[in-house]
Amino acid sequence: MSTILSLPDQSTARIPKRNYLTNENGILSWLLTGDHKRIAILYLISITFFFFIGGALAGLIRLELLTPQSDLMATDTYNKVFSMHGIIMVFLFLVPSVPATLGNFLIPIMVGAKDLAFPKINLLSWYLYLAGGGLTLWAMITGGVDTGWTFTTPLSTHYVNTNVVTTGLAIFIAGFSSIFTGLNFIVTIHRMRAPGMTWFKMPLFVWSHYAASILMVLGTPVLAITLVLVVLERTIGIGIFDPAKGGDPILFQHLFWFYSHPAVYIMILPGMGVISEVISTFARKRVFGYSAVAFSSVAIAVFGFFVWEHHMFIMGVSNYSTLVFSLLTMLVAVPSAIKIFNWAFTLYKGSITFETPMLYAFGFMGLFTIGGLTGVFLGSSGTDIHLTETYFIVAHFHFVMVGGMLMAFLSGIHFWWPKMTGRMYPEKVSQLAAVITFIGFNFTFFPQFLLGMLGMPRRYAAYPPEFQVLNVFSTAGASILGVGYLLPMIYLVWSLKYGKIAGDNPWQATGLEWQIQSPPLTQNFIEIPVVTQDAYDYEWLERQKEHEVTQLG
Amino acid sequence: MSHPVSDHEEAHGPHIVSPKIYLLVFLALLIGTTLTVVASYLELGPWNPIIALGIAVAKATLVVLFFMHIKYSSKLMKLTVVSGIFTFLALVGMSMSDYISRAWGSF
Amino acid sequence: MDSHAIALNHAEEPHHDHPAHLRHHFVSLEQQNETVSFGMWLFLLTEVMFFGGMFTAYLIYRNWYYPAFVAGSHTLSIVLGTVNTGVLITSSFTMAMGVWCAETKRQKGLIVSLVLTLILGFAFLGIKAVEYQEKFELHHVPGAHFDAMSFVHPKAEAGQPAEPGLPLDMARKTEVYFSLYFAMTGMHALHMIIGMALLSFMIVKAARGGYSHGNIAFVENFGLYWHFVDIVWIFLFPLLYLISRHQ
Amino acid sequence: MDHISPVIWQFLVKWLTDFAVIPPEASKIAPQVDALLVFMTLVSLVGLTLVALLVTTFSILYRRERNPVATQIEGSTLLEATWTIIPLGLFLVMFVWGSVLYFRIYTPPPNAMNIYVVGKQWMWKAEHPGGQHEINSLHVPIGQPVQLTLISQDVFHSFSLPAFRVKREAIPGRYTTVWFEATEVGTYHLFCSQYCGTSHSAMIGNVVVMTPDDYKKWLESSTSGVSLAQNGERLFASLSCTACHNGRPDARGPSLANVYGSKLTLSNGEHVQVDDEYLRQAILNPSAHITQGYAPIMPTYQGQISEEGIFSLVEYIKGLDSNYRIQQTTNTTSFSPAVTAKSAAEGTVKP
């Protein structure tokens, strides 16, 4: 099979001596850095750490569910395990996953800037993340929390005696890290673009991060105040959500989901940006309907604020507002469909190769489509009654979050790894890992759709025996999946030392980031570029290469 | 050195608002405060909260436009303010839509 | 909020015409200033949504428990509330004047305005503290010691006939009112305290001449923050203090 | 077969015997919900196949070996409009269809018999009008619409009956309702599907669907001797509601005869329909709605009556149809349980 991978002659190639990694040395130069690329690396290490903690907890969940009884651990332990799994995976892994690593690394370069607008705030955001993460771990070690990741009142405020306050504050802090990341992106994208870099010359990766940043900036503070109120209710007993005092627990749901629905788009939009880049590069073609894909990101962000009540259809909200929110949910699903088809048609008349990032991107297309379409099952209020709070939902969101975003994340990590480190990973092993992940994923989560249809409720430590067969499948799949995630971990670290030298542009891609050395200089560009080409302008790239050849020759 | 394109349209220096305007706005705010207090002592039925909020909105607008210089700022800044108000109204309005319509039907 | 914090080591940057406070990744001061103030505005948007959650709660419960909200609101002192509104508006004005002084390089005027703003801030918090104090004494602070009975049998105030009492069930709902009252004014006060800390910092810096060389972005952006806090109060005042005063 | 390990063999047997994709359809609404589910599944399969087909065919046709040079294409408004409008149309169909079902599931018919359910950590307690209590189970007759009035005593719970395709959250502080009509005799799962703390997964039980005859027998055999209404009546007297609600013309409170289902005019001029939730609020938060012509003197009973007690009072007030009965019942204490049980078995709630 042919590839577009073009590595420099390994016998002479060198990693450039001066780059952002070698610019300064010592641990302090990292801890006090203002360089967006170094902060991205710091984030990458931290979120990987939390991913494996969350993953280990997922392993415990699946082991417990191997048998119908709660025999591996007591039910309250199980409850703590899945709560921590959800909290860590959502707030400490998936929300920052692509934006804080790849976004941080690439957005300034893609718009042709030397750094993000506020480097110190960027660093602060990482420290806030660490503080939030550390506090979460501390809460976990000192007794955990068993409210589920949704902190449902009045359970969380009056009926559990676990570390709700600590965890709430931890998420509050981590929330600000996300706000600052989003703020930085918006300002950078508006204000720091290189000459000639107009809005419609920006890569779609930037567009999707722009959309996600809007959600981060406007949504996250509502979560923050909600958590503050929960903490106040628990500590001093104010009465805003407490039915005993006249408060309305459903108001908590409104406020929580006002953030947490947009948050699911915070979790998917940056991934969609990755997919646009990857598919275009490996099809060597401009993304089909660039502006439709760009605008659909913004549409998802705007409409995303108007559908939160679909998480509350059975909770005693008014039937009429159910009607409105259900309708809006259907509308918000359409832009995702547009993107999927536009990506598919990007392949049309392309010149396609199948490197690892592309394999993950294909995985994304299939799994996100399944996950998204089952989201529509839930958005239709009549069927939501049957499916809500069952494993159908668990399957839905793992399909979009793990099958969608995590696949996109891995795709992006593989795609930009040579740029970030200057080295290639072993291609064959990584393709194998992609395939293993895909298979393991389906084994793990597809049975859960069936379980949900059959009515098995989520968050159950013990379940009726007739659900066992499907649960065994799911657990078996999860162990395959675990291998699929451990492999990249190993070979990526391996490649840091032994990987082949990648050169500036191993994929022959068009983005600005590929026109500079890898790993890049601290200031990214020696001279701020003047942008004349469109995004994904492969003809421009060809001309550029010829130009170089004639000059060298 | 080349200048980056940003969304600022024209490149004039920051507009300096004169103290006279500040003083006028300040007086208007004080008058507005007096008006709300007075209005709250009048029996106006459903108009009471509407008037109170109307005056508050007017006062806030003055602060945003003049004290915070939005009147003299770029389109982008104006758009930013508007989008904040829009999202705020989405939160309040869509939440209220549930509470208000609960009374219509069985809930 | 943020502009002071950023000063990067730009060892490898060729410094031609760069003023000292132009950071390495910006091309011009103008770009830098606009960027920073845009960032500030975005931060204020998050603040709008932060308070937005509480305003939503307020509107819902005000509809539900209107009599309790009226009764609760009537325990607040309208005199103190009005004075405080005046104080805060004045501090906004002095802050605006401070920005103007900074823009026109009047160092003395800047210091005077900032000090006045700080003093007014203290005045506001002082009055707020008096009001809180009274609530504590009356057991109107939500929590274990909350006492709803004073709304069932209100005591007559000097010179005024007692307000009619509330039925017990509605009287209990005043706790919701006071929860919101303390949450909203408390968050507002917290923002003031943060603002006053920054003000003090600025006063010191201004006294050292820190803003006389044209780098006044921090003053301007702090001004935005301070005015925002003022706007929050402009809404809190009628919502919390002025419900049905004619009754 | 003896080379197959017994574990795997067991799985195979289980797989073949238990494997199902859809739980039994045991209520009238179930086939209707399933129809929509099938429709959605088909649409999804078509959509997914379409996407998969596009991706694979293009990958094969335009792989680098076959097509070394890509042809750059901007896009196509026509195509893009197609794949905007067709999914939108399909989603809208799902929206309309789903909403119709939603309103059907959450709007009980007028002739439904009412069962009260209170959820608490961690059990379900059902109260039949005839005074039968059950815990973590629910007995219902076939062919009879059953309305559940749900409330929680502590946190959110969710009353989930997968075989009926219905589910409703039991929330603290407010009644919610759901209804179903069972069509198949049998025993089905009852789950608490909203996470409610430590023993959430143990908050499960059975719903037992019986023929009307069996149901009648069951009612008789498990009666506690006092019907809900009777219990309510006792409470009504012992909490001295009768001091004000006694139907006399000079009474301080309004007569409660026939209030249920009627339209009241409130002192602020609004009109309300009296339903279960209204009665509950009238007892706990009387001053929230003051009936026109009366003073707000009714004391609150918050904290004095359990949720079950309120059920009884509500059930009693619902059944009040004459002032005479109030007079009479305040003086009587003995009732024949058989009669009430029978009238409960008939099960209809007076409109």
Ligand code: HEA
């Ligand atoms: C990355 C995260 C993510 C994403 C992107 C989504 C996307 C969507 N989600 Fe999901 N969702 C979650 C994460 C996510 N969700 C989580 C975590 C929960 C559970 C929270 C909890 O309770 O713990 C949840 C729960 C959830 C519910 C609540 C269920 C309940 O509690 O009862 C609903 C209901 O409407 C819903 C709907 C949707 C819809 C309509 C979309 C849409 O945006 C999907 C749009 C995509 C497509 C539609 C696919 C592409 C379409 C095509 C390719 C067209 C196919 C062709 C034809 C039809 C011809 N989701």
Ligand code: HEA
């Ligand atoms: C980004 C989000 C994310 C991700 C990546 C995952 C990943 C996984 N999740 Fe998670 N999940 C959630 C978000 C996520 N989940 C959320 C939000 C909930 C809801 C919580 C709630 O109800 O409050 C949830 C709930 C949830 C449940 C339901 C629990 C319940 O309701 O009772 C289950 C059950 O199967 C599950 C399984 C898994 C599995 C098998 C993986 C796998 O993909 C993970 C695979 C990874 C590894 C296995 C790690 C790699 C290997 C090692 C580190 C070696 C060590 C391994 C062992 C010791 C086994 N998850």
Ligand code: CUA
């Ligand atoms: Cu009760 Cu779960």
Ligand SMILES: [Cu+2]
């Ligand atoms: Cu959602």
